[in-house]
Amino acid sequence: MVAAVPSTSKKNVVVAQRKSRTGYFLLLPGMTWLAIFFAIPFVTLFMTSLQAPVPGKSGQYTPAFQLSNYPDAIIEYFPQFLRSFIYAGIATALALLIAYPLAYFIAFKAGRWRALMLVLVIAPSFASFLLRTYAWKTILADEGFITTFFNYLHLLPDDRILNTGIAVVAGLTYNFLPFMILPLYAALEKIDPRLLEASNDLYASAFATFRKVTWPLSLPGVVAGTLLTFIPATGDYINSELLGSTQDRMIGNVIQTNFIEFRDYPTASALSFALMAAILVLVFTYIRRAGTEDLL
């Protein structure tokens, strides 16, 4: 009896240890995945961004610590950098304007149509991104009804939409819209309708209720949606490639061209890193300003 006591307690210790290890086992697949497909390429990319060209041999580089790759690349491609942020910013703002009323409707007014409407929001994703963007070439074509209509109203500066910045922004807005709608819907759907009744009861009109209750409570969705739209839109190159002219190239196109056509790996890598850093800075400032750190 007495001898049995230490043996059981030892067993308990073993069980406890096994339990505490379970967490690490669960992490293992994800961590392995991240190590192989994120951490290692990340380091490789960073080392590539500091490489120096081998004199006389185009497309060949040796390991170095050439920090000047960064200012060189940024100065050379500054217009595309700036354009990326402007296009992505406009597309994000437009997506928010389109998505908010839609998400609001689905969350509060759609009733039994709610599930169907959500499926319709995601449905376009069943077709490939590339294919959908190609389709926009037809939609925005010079003889297409949209261009004809706007030309009739004399609203287009170049008498066309395709191969202009407008087409690129339109494509970006369209392609990332679901990423705006879904987080907004999730945030709005969580709002207790009784809070809106309480606000109404406390002398707030429908508009005041939106401004003081609905909007602040949906901010986490607004922040998530704008980030999920803005970040991939900034680095996107397909919309600009297919819908824009060479005047509308974004930083994604520059990186792609440098990698694949010019084989200027250090410049392309440096641009990738600079883009990442710029986005990180923007995102953190934005989250700070939105005051939603505790909500994220």
Added chain:
Amino acid sequence: MAQDRKHNVEDLHLVDLTKKFGEVAAVDDLTLTIPAGSFFALLGASGCGKTTTLRMVAGLEDPTSGRISIGEKDITSLRAFQRPVNTVFQSYALFPHLDIFENVAFGLRRRKVKNVEPAVNAMLELVELSAMARRKPTQLSGGQQQRVAVARALINEPDVLLLDEPLGALDLKLRRQMQIELKRIQTEVGTTFVHVTHDQEEAMTMADTIAVMNAGRIEQLGDPASIYELPRTVFVANFLGQSNLFAGTRVSTDANMIQVMANGTKFLVPTERNAASGDEIIIGVRPEKITVLDFPDREKVPTGHNTLEGRVVDVSYAGVSTQYLITLPWGQNITVFEQNVVVGDRCNVGDQVVVHWSPEHTFGLAGGETLLVSTAQALAAGV
């Protein structure tokens, strides 16, 4: 300070108020006047239409027909945010993104009141939450959140404060405490409180006037004691406390007393305590009004009392009182509460007993073919 918050409030009138959801009338042609400054309880089981009535007064639900007015002012067509009425919601519905101060200040800020700080601080003091002003609602206990909800509504000095099961989410002890607290606040501010509840004890403790609602209509209205002592319908007799009921037929009537024959036994009920106009009368008596005697002591029954013989089938000792379940010769069970005044003087299961009560404690209700009343039913509704 609290005195100057009292302002000229006027009576709340509900006139022919009806609310239909599809074909079902949740509130059915309700006419009611709630006196200014009173603590009024709408008491009923869930689904009786009491919450719908409250929501119509708040403006959160449009009546199908009928009018709502405060004094002379018709508010039926006013939107919720335009009405001088505020609500304490069942789940409190505090704004999670605002702190306690801003929650309480919400109504004042919407009405563009300048310098809200003194009013908010005074209100937080009234509900004893000054120290919590900068906390978020989720950091507060249930009872504290409840008080914030009251403060947030009261600060607007509404003509009528509506409370929708405000204590439903609290545990028993806290609920008792908040009952006293709410009563204190009501006395202090003098606003008309309309309190919706399914808890008969809560309604009796807090309200000056109770309206018992059933199936969209008001069954009985009055102060707690008169409703309890003299229920006018079977529903009220069973819903508000417990009752022992005996269905019978009128034998004779004179100026003072009515004789009713039920199950071969004669009962007396004072004429003014009878609500039945026809000859089918249900005799009722509250369990604590009945005295139990051992069978050998049966000659001690005062003359003129309603008397029954029976056998004790269950005895439950509950400290303050003892509850007896007694089977009558025709199989009906009645409930008797007896104060435990004398130690050790209790009947046992199986004892033959005589029970009696004064006709003054008897009430008569309208009987009818649809009513099959038993003490079991009364017990089920009373618990």
